[in-house]
Structures are given as structure tokens and as C-alpha cells.
Amino acid sequence: MKLETYKKFVFASLFIIGFTLSCTDLEIEGTDSIISEGSGDGGFTGVANPESALNDLYNKVGGDFATQENMYALSEVTSDELLIPTRGTDWGDNGVWRQLHTHTWTPDHQFVKNAWNNLNQNIFRASEIIETTSSSTGVVAQAKFLRAFNMFFVMDLYGSVPFREVDEGPEVNPTVLSRSEAFSFIESDLNDAVSGLSSVAPGVANVGTASAEAAKFLLAKMYLNAHIYKGTGTAETADMQKVIDLVDEINASGFDIQEGYFQIFEPTDDSETILFLRSDIGARIWNSMHYNQNSPDNTGGGWNGFSTLAEFYDLFEGDPDSNYVGDGQEERRGFVPDAATANNLNLGIGYGFLIGLQYNEDGTPLENRQGQPLVLKKEIPSLVGNGETEGIRVIKYHPYDPTEDDNVNSFRQHQILFRYSDAHLMKAEAMMRMGDDATALVNELRAKRTDTDPLPSVTEETLLDERARELYIEFWRRNDLVRFGQFTAPWGLKEVSGDPNVNLFPIPATALLSNPNLVQNPGY
Template identity: 75%
Template sequence: MKIYIKITPILFSALMMTLAVSCTDLEIEETDSLISEDSGSTGFTGLSDPESSLGDLYNKVGGDFQGQENMYALSEVATDELLVPTRGTDWGDNGIWRQLHTHTWTSSHLYIKNSWNNLNQNIFRATEIIESNPSADVIAEAKFLRAFNMFFVVDLFGSVPFRGVDEGPDVNPMVMTRTEAFDFIESDILDAFPSLPSVAPGVDNTGKATQEAANFLLAKLYLNASVYKGTGTFDAADMQRVIDAVDAIEAKGFAIQEGYFQIFEPTDDTETIWHLNSEVGGRIWNTLHYNQNSPDNEGGGWNGFTTLSDFYNSFEGAPNTNYVGDGQEERRGFVPDATTANNQNLGIGYGFLIGQQYNEDGTPLTNRQGAPLNFTKEIPALVGNTEVEGVRVIKYHPFDPTDDENQNNSFRRHQIMFRYADAHLMRAEAMMRMGNDITGAVNELRQKRTDTPDLTSVDEQELLSERGRELFIEYWRRNDLVRFGQFTSPWGLKEVSGDQNANLYPIPETALLSNPNLVQNPGY
């Protein structure tokens, strides 16, 4: 069994206060200017073991994308899906979470700086592997990983610095415009494609770069081309490329999977296209109350992340409960109820958790003050909350049915990044952008989700809502909101963000100091 260190809310707050203070420190760090001990005036002679370095890079990317902060916070907490309300003194953290929700961040925000550094460091490490002249398949995987990380730099920040392996710290990295980076990403993926394996669905096939993962990333790139190229219009040729890429994935056997929450278990399914070797414990415990636990985590949750009432209301079902039989669609999940005769899964529920919570034996749980642990739908304010405000949301579950002893070792090393249902909806969106009626395509997905009725019609707003219902907390909400022109719109406890400048995060101050070729994004 793994040993997990329990971080209490007080310790977490203290730690985050320390980190938040450090975000104003403008001292240049190695990661800010992409310095490598193997680069410089002596010339790059290649990595001694590129294949091993590739494995290290996979692990680095998995670690970078597993946390609740950094890229995840920028992609999800800054949207209408997630909120981290301050509860007393818990989750205050010098306002670092509230700034994301209200779009009041600055260029010194810690998670913005960390995301920039992590992504650009991964790009440089991939370049070192590529320039070490390894085998064709190692080059292909490294190019895929470089494209994946550069995609997020383009998406979150716009322009991309790029340092050659022979350039030492005395050379300021060149900077690609967003359009130039788009072309670079496309070229990397297309160059890598012939040397990547083509695989069928299966958990053993989806942990490394494949042609199917490459097609998925290409579809994401082309679907967002109007944003990245600044044209503001969806080009029919790009939309056809999205359709072709998804068709190729489908032809390999990937398909919409029945049993929604089973997709997020470490077992074979037809949906997972690419997963990272990432711990998912944080995705579970950051939302659950201190008194909710499992056999391998008796310390309970961290009582932080919640969803917003309007997002919860976008699902079918009773408005204020989520018990089995309350008419909710499958993706909204359920809160176990000991009085429901056919419910055998007492304890922590799946999906969105609202109302009274229960222990494994059906005993109603209480909060730390002894009152019923009854999660409310509404969150009155960003600060001053009690322990129970807000609907909680999880996809990965602490009880792994494949692990009889509930040790969850393999389960906590499997975070899905690319999923076929997303590809299916991307193809539908591309068809919509070309003037086609996509109601049937969207209903094809909904018919695989239990108790999810067909829609009578699907317009742009309904498609955005459907993407939210299917893909919540899977890294794509901000990307979707920007593409649909709604990232700066108001939502619960957030006013209009002003002009469209908020669609890009600022370049961190330390990066600007270390590389004068960088130009700050407008509005900062």
C-alpha cells in the first residue's frame, strides 16, 4: 500500500501563503530562461540515453498535469465549472484561488508562473531528446510530447519562446508568434505520425504517444485554429481536417463507452485514447469533506473544490437532491442513500455530490461541528463560507472495484487526457461550423448515457453545454469557453471580465526579465 501524507487545511493554507508570497520574487531561475547544463558554448553533444530521457519526460509531464494547481487551475478553476471558496481561514491562500475565479490575476500569479515554466521546460527537454539522434520511434514520441506541451503554451499564453539545444544562457530564446507556433505544432505532429504505433482501445495501449493520440491533438489544433491564428472565423478546410482526424480514430475501434464513471477506472474501455501516468488522488480529496474517507485514506478530504449551481443545473434531474431515482442523467452521478433499497454503493458518491452525505454503513455523516454534512447547492460568497457550501464533484473514485483491498495503487496512476467522447463532440462541432445539423450526432452520445433524454435541437449554446456535461473537470472547459466566445462572460460570483484580453494569461514577470524578446500580452 502506498503511504499518503495528510495535508491538513491549516498546513495547506500556510504552505500556499508561503508560495503565494514567493510569486512576487523576480529572481531569475533556471526554468525561466530554459537553461540546461548540457547547453552552452561547448556545444550540445547529445543525451547519453535518449530513450531513458523520454521515459523521464513522460513522468515529468504526468507529474505536471496531475496537481490541482498550475495548468489544471488555469484550465478549470478559472471557468464556470469550479470554484474554491474560502471557508473560514481554509483555502484563503492569499486569494490565489479567488483571483482565478474572478479573472483578477496578475503576471506574478504563482500558478501562471509555474505553468509557463513547466510547459516550456518540457518543450526544451523534448528538443534535447530529438536532437540527440535517437531511433525514429523515440524522435516521434518526443515530437508528440513537444507538440502537446506547446499546444498548452499556445492555448494559455499565445506566443512561445524557443531555445535551441546549443544556445547557452547568454542567448535570448527566439519567440514564435501564436500563428508560427501553430505551424510548428502541426509540423511536429505530422512528422511524428508515420513512426508512431497505431493501436486499438485498451489500457495497455494508451499510456504512450500513438497515431490515434496524434490525430486527437491535431483535431484540437484545427478546431481552435480560428483562435490561434486570430482569424475569428472557422475555416471549412480546418473543420474538415477535424472530421478526418476523428474518423481515423473511430476507424481503429474507439467508440463511446456505456457506463460513464467506469471510463475513469484503470480498466479497458473504448473511450480512452491517451492517459498520463498521474496520481489522481488530488482530484478526489480536494473536493471531499474532512469527514469523508475511504479504507486507504482515513484522514478524509481537504474540503475545497466545488462546482457552481448554474453548472449543476445544466444537467437533468431533481434540483436539490441526487439520490438514485431522482431523475438525474447518468453523468450527474448520485449521492448514496441508505434508504434506497437497490443502492448497494453506500459511502462516497459519484459525480456531483449534493445534500446529505453518508458513511459506508449508511450512517449519515456530520461536519466537524456535529451538524449534518449536507452539501448546499448555492455558495453565497467567495469568502466567509462554512464547511458545507457548494456541490462537490469527482470523476475518479476512491473505491477502485478492481482492487479488492482498496489500495488503489494502479487506479491512482491513470489520468485520462484524450477521450473519444470529446473527439466525437469535436467532430460534431466541426460539422456545425460547416452549417450541418448535429442534433443526431449529439444524441448519439447522449443515448449511451443512462437516463439522458434526446435533445430536440442543438445550437451553439447547447453544444457548449453538452461539452460541459460530458467533459467536466477534464482540462477542456477554458479552451471551450474561449472558442465559443464566453470565457469573459459573467457567471456565479464573477462579473464580466472586461475586454477579450483575459482570453490569454499574462507572460510571467520573471520570463519577461530573462528574455527581452518576449512581449507582454495586451491588457497586462
Template identity: 85%
Template sequence: MKLETYKKFVFASLLILGLTYSCTDLEIEETDSLISEGTGDTGFTGVTNPSSALNDLYNKVGGDFATQENMYSLSEVTSDELLVPTRGTDWGDNGVWRQLHTHTWTPDHAFVKGAWNNLNQNIFRASEIIETTSAETSTVAQAKFLRAFNMFFVMDLFGSVPFRGVDEGPEINPTVLTRPEAYSFIETDLTEAIAALPSVGPGVANVGTASQEAAKFLLAKLYLNGHVYKGTGTPDNADMQNVIDLVDEINASGFDIQEGYFQIFEPTDDTETILFLRSDLGARIWNSLHYNQNSPDNTGGGWNGFSTLAEFYDLFEGDPNTNYVGDGQEERRGFVPDAATANEQNLGIGYGFLIDLQYNEDGTPLTNRQNQPLVFQKEFPSLVGNGEAEGVRVIKYHPYDPTDEEDGVNSYRQHQIIFRYADAHLMKAEAMMRMGGNPTTMVNELRSLREDTPDLASVDEQTLLDERARELFIEFWRRNDLVRFGQFSAPWGLKEVSGDDNVNLFPIPATALLSNPNLVQNPGY
């Protein structure tokens, strides 16, 4: 499904929050820090209803992370994990997807601009809630978490962070925090938020908003990447110990790794989900599936876009060329229901990585639009000139929702996991490794809960990076991991550009530079 078709999707009213197509329009916009109507000669007077504003901000953040553009594309499509090949004229979209894969984006790339605008607007809206004197302490704490959450991603993706005080009008150019300054700002916000947020245990009812545990997770992520953000180049032992201590505190609240990998991504109770976003999952489900693929309780079909590289698929244990039930694949690589098992599964579509001949829910082989067998092929001839079936497909959130069986309606639950304990568990293992310890036991502890996933004899940096790939695919962290491990600029399939570490930061959008002369473009752009 092309972008113009995607806009017509039934969930467009939500997804439109993240879309920005005018990538060549350099008109100055109030985007890098929203200016409130209440800011002016009389000064900031506060938001009228802080709790309602907070709820709106949660919805806004969930919408920003729901789309296939902006945050998702910058986090995943720029990595070796996902690519969006042009299939005939489908998914051409003026080259925006190909530029992400080949690291040839520019300051006027639509998704770079969209992510920048959304994140910075959220920072300002959180500040408005924080500076409202009538806001309750718990509301302020949640707003500080959301400000830190959005600022974390601005700092991570772009380095510099513009910041406008709520009393500053449009005549004042926002100040710009350097990356180390933003790091300290985020650390302070999270530390202050933890003191006033509730401590919660696992369960859907507890983890849809900020908690002490969610703030500790983000703080641990901050410390784990501290040598990147502070520019020291070498992990600091104190930061690594902070990671270990914070993960232990989260674990003490009842969060832990659990078995049943794909069940974790259903909207039911589990011990792993630390925070989920109110994100419609349509773009996570349909953008990878073929037009003729569907689930028993839905009409329509997939959008036939997102795929993975053969080399990423090969990181998983199992037969390199098939992924049918019983082929010996590890649990996290998922499965394709075949003629013998499709009806038994009552799914039609499998989980994880879909390759080779596909079947519907009654075991009938599927066909493509030319009425030929629908066989997903592992290799791509190039980023352009592809047919309908090139590429292994990736699906983690299934369109068949067992919680909707009573009414027969699939709600595309507002439940996208963004913080998960398995990630925290691997962060602790990494922190131990960077302090000179041996992470093998911890990594194998996780692998022992994933079926058909044998223990590793030893774990080094590359092995740990690969394990994070296997466990956390399409959860927004692949680019972040590759940067931290020094591999984001490395070559991979169909990526012609490599070795330029300037791509570790995205460019500041051209419109932002025009609107705020305090901003300085990142090197290499």
C-alpha cells in the same frame, strides 16, 4: 485543505513538480527554456540515454497535470465549472483561488508562473531528445508528440511561445514564436510524429504513451481551435473538414463512445480512452470532498476545497435540489448514496455531483466537524465567509478502486484521462455544425449511451457547449471550450469581472519578461 497542508500530503514528492510559491520574487530564472548542462562551448552532445529521458519526460508531464494548481487551476478553476471558496481561513491562500475565479490574476500569480515554467521546460527537454542523433526513430516521434503537447498548451494559455535551440547557451535570448507560428510548429511536429508512431486500438496497455491516434486527436483539437490561434476569428471549412477526417481515422482504429460513464474513469479497458497521463489522482479525488468523507478502503478524509457553481450543476437533467439514487438525474450528474443504497453500493461516496445530506458506506448520515448533519448546500453567500458545507462537490475518479481489492491497497492509479473519444465525437459534431451541418444526430448518439439522458430536439452552439460541459467536466477542456465559443469573459456566479476578452490569454509571468527581452506582455496586463 489549505495549500500549506496540501504540501504535506503523502504524494507531495510527485506533486511538488508543479508548485511555485515565490510569486513576488522577480529574480531572473532559466525557466522559459531550460538550459542543458551539455550546452556550451562544445555544443549540444545529446542526452546520454534517450529512452530513459523520454520515460522521465512522460513522468514529468504526468506530474505537472496531477496537481490542483498550475495547469488544472488555469484550465478549470478559471471557468464556471469549479471554484475554490474560502471557508473561514481554509483555502484563503492569499487570494490565489479567488483571483482565478474572478479573472483578476496578475503576471506574478503563482499558478500562472508555475504552468509557464513547467510547460516550457518540457518543450526544451523534448527538443533535447529529438536532437540526439542516437535516439531511435520511435523515441524521436514520441518526443515530438510531447513537445507538441506542451507547446499546444503554452500557445493556448499564453499565446507567445519562447523557443531555445539545444545548441544555444544562456547568453542567447530564446526566440519567440507568435501564436500562428506556434500553430504551424505544432502542426509540423504532429504530422511528422504520426508517420513514425504506432497505430493502436483501445486498451490500457496501448494508450499510456503517444500513438498515431493520440497525435491525430491533438491535431484535431488544433484545427478545431484554428480560428482562435491564427487570429482569423472565423472557422475555416478546410480546418473543420480536417477535424472530421481525423476523428473518423481514430474511430477506424477501434475507438468509440461507450456506455457506463463513470466506469470509463477506472483503470480498466474501455473504447474511449485515447491517452492517459501518468498522473497520481489524489488531487482529483480529495480536494472536493469534506474532511469527514472517506471510502471503505482508506483512512484520512477530504480537503474540503473545490466545488461547483449552482448554475453549472443545473446544466444536468434531474431534480435541481437533490441527487440521490432514483431522483431522476441523468447518469453523468452521478448520484449520492442515501441510507437505503449506501451499503449496497459499498462506496460511501457517490459519483459526479454531491449535494444535500451525505452518508457513509453503511448508510449512517455523516456530520461536519461541529457534529451537525453534513449537508452540501447549492448556493454560496460569497467567495469568502463560507462554512464547511457550502457548494456542490465534484468527483469523477472514485477513491474506491475495484482493481485493488486483492491487496486491499488503493494505489491512486497513475491513470488520468486527457484525450477521450467522446470529446473527439463532439469535436466532429462541432466541426459539422461550423460548416453548416446539423449536429443533432451525433450529439444524441452520445446521449443515448448515457442513462436517463433524453434526446435533444435540436442542437445549436449553446446546446453543444452545454453538452461538452456535461460530458467533459474536470477533464482540462472547459476554459478552452469557453474561449472558442466566445464565452470565457461572460459573467457567471460570484464573478465580478466580465466582457474583457484580454483574459482569453494569461499574462506572461514577470520573471519570464525579465529573463527574455524578446517576450512582449499580452494586452491588458
């Protein structure tokens, strides 16, 4: 949208402060403000090469979503999907992971601060591209999508959204967009992006950058959550109809549910992927694997951190205490290769949820570091004081890349963030919130996932569970739990908080010091 219509809103100076997690020295230094040279003196003349700047911004966004900290931690580790138990001294990290699980974070939490800084920096860089007069129509549309994308996550995670014009410097007293103002700003940017972006069909070559379909997906996500962002408390029929219409338009472009669940996450053509990020998926693989689980290109093994809760694993059909091939599990729960399967497939690490005895690629049982059988346990007894085998492990992106001739991990830059099955379930939810029966639509998806039985009916609880089964570790669990009113509910090793204030993260303490117009979120 035209920035002038927002009366030249200005955003808070952002910070790059290298203090430790335990540090309380919040003194602002000259390096804290992320402001381009020439800003604020009337001298902004645009970026030198808009196409190159756009490419750099795509890479920056991909990097922000690649790590196990920051965006991934705030989106997934705060939910019932993931838990990082402290194992001996491993994964203690001054309590940062435990604070996320128990919802006891503070305004100086490292990941809260880093995510805020990264997202807001990306918003400003996108604005610079948009306001460069030499930027082509296509480049502007891409930049508007990226600005909306980053602003969406600031709005979703923090509520208030800082914004600054490209020709305003640190001497300007910053102002901020409220959550509802941010919603309108993002909506306008995305509508502009839809008009300026090409419509594409599914395919790896088409969905590594924004398309009209990607912008429509994010618009649908916006409208599905509109009652949260606008504070009305109840989904409006008009917003839900927009979700349905947008998903139908995406489907009309050729995107659809694909059979073969784990094949979707390979860097090959599929009908599901609407947008993938240029994100090294190494952290999605190795942060969960045990130290002694490896692949030909990673003989050092995993990092033995991220696990799931027993109750999340129990949402899936199949044997409650085993996930070996043939245990009656549904496709999306994956499998652990037994000795014969590992040997036949030359596959050690399984797919989905890994529990029980683990094998290497020739069918030999693996051992832990004490020389005992490597048996991954279902239950995690405590947040601290665990051994190295507590917890079911989770993997969607696999180190054995079938696109590689030598079958070694390429650490491909291909992390899916927008997927058609998510859109399909958004449509089902919109129908349900309008009072319509969404059972057939949900069962249409389940019919594509082998060994799942049709649901007799769809309620809020069953739909939330279906989204969990389909979309685990894809960045959307916190968003879903907040929308369904379940983010404050109890789960394993987390008591019920009952405090709706945790539905938003705090504004980082450093941002409040630099921007007098920022107001801390309630409860912090």
C-alpha cells in the same frame, strides 16, 4: 519539423524562483535558467539514454497535470465548472483561487508562472531527445508528440511560445514564436509523429503513451481552435473538414463511445480512452471531498476545497435540489448514495455531483466537524466567509477502486486527457460550424448516457452545454469557453468582464525580465 526551418528560434530562459505569492522581488538569479549542461558551448552531444529520458519526460508531464494547482487550476478553476470558496481560514491562500475565479490574476500569479515554466521546460527536454542522434525513430516520434503536446498548451494559454535550440545557451538573445508560427510548428511535429507512431486499438496497455491516434486527436483539437490561434475569428471549412476526417480515422481504429459513464474512469480497458497521463489522481478525488468523507485507504478524509456552481449543476437533467439515487438525474450527473444504497454497495462517497446529506459505506449519516448532519449545500453565498458545507462537490475518479481485491484506493497513475467522446463532439461542432446539422451526432452520444432525452436541435449554446455535461473537470472547459466566446461572460460570483484580453494569461513577470524579445500580452 526541422528546427533549421525556423532560423534557430531561441526560447526564453525559464525560472525556478522560490519567492512567495506576495513577493515582488523579481531579481534574476543564476538558478533561474533551465539549461542543460553543455548547452551553448557547442558541446551538446545528446542525452545519454534517449529511452530513459523519454520515460522520465512522460513522468514529468504526468506530474505537471496531477496537481490541483498550475495546469488544472488554469484550465478549470478559471471556468464556471469549479469554485474554491474560502471556508473560514481554509483555502484563503493569499487570494490565488479567488483571483482565478474572478479573472483578476496578474503576471506574478504563482500558478501562471509555474505552468509556464513546466511546459517550456518539457519542450526543451523533448527537443534534446529529438536532437540526440542515437534516438530511434520511435523515440523521436514520441518526443515530437510530447513537444507538440506541451507547446500546444503554451500556445493555448499564453499565445507566444519561446523556443531554444539544444546547443544554444543563456548568452543567446532569445526570440519567440508568434501564436500562428507556433501553430505551424506544432502541426508539423504532430504530422511527423503520426507518421512515426504506431496505430493502436483501445486498451490500457496501448494508451499510456502516445499513439498515432493520440497525435490525430491533438491535431483535431488544433484545427477546431485554428481560428482562435490564427486570429481569423471565423472557422474555415477546410479546418473543420480536417477535424471530421481525423475523428473518423480515430474511430476506424476502434475507438468509440462507451456505455457506463463512470466506468470509463477506472483503470480498465474501455473504448473511449485515447491517451491517459501517468498522473496520481489523488488530487482529483480529495480536493473536493469534505474533511469527514474518507475511504478505507484514506481515513484522514478530504481537503474540503473544490466545489461547483449551482448553475453548472443545473445544466444536467434531474431534481434541481437533490442527487440521490432515483432522483431522475441523467447518468453523467452521478448520484449520492442514500442509506440503503450505501449499505448495499458498501459505498459511501458517490459519483459525479454530491449534494445534500452524505453517508458512509454502511449507510450511517455523516456529520460535519461540529457534529451536525453533513449536508452539502447547493448555493455558495460568497467567495469568503463560508462554512465547511457550502458548495456541491465533484468527483469522477473514485477512491473505491474495483480493480483492487481489498477495495481500497490504489491512487492509480491513470488520468484521462484524450477521450473519444470529446473527439465525437469535436466532429459534431465542426459539422455545425460548416453549416451542417449535428443534432443526430450529438444525440448518438446522449443515447449512450442513460436517462438523457434527445435534443430537438443543436446550436452553439446547446453544444457547449453538452461538452460541459460530458467533459467536466477533464482540462477542456476554459478552452471550450474561449472558443465559443463565453470565457468573459458572467457566472456565479464573477461579473462579466467583457475584456477579451483575459482569453490569454499574462506572460510571467520573471520571463519578461530574462527575455527582451518577449512582449507582454495586451491588458497586462
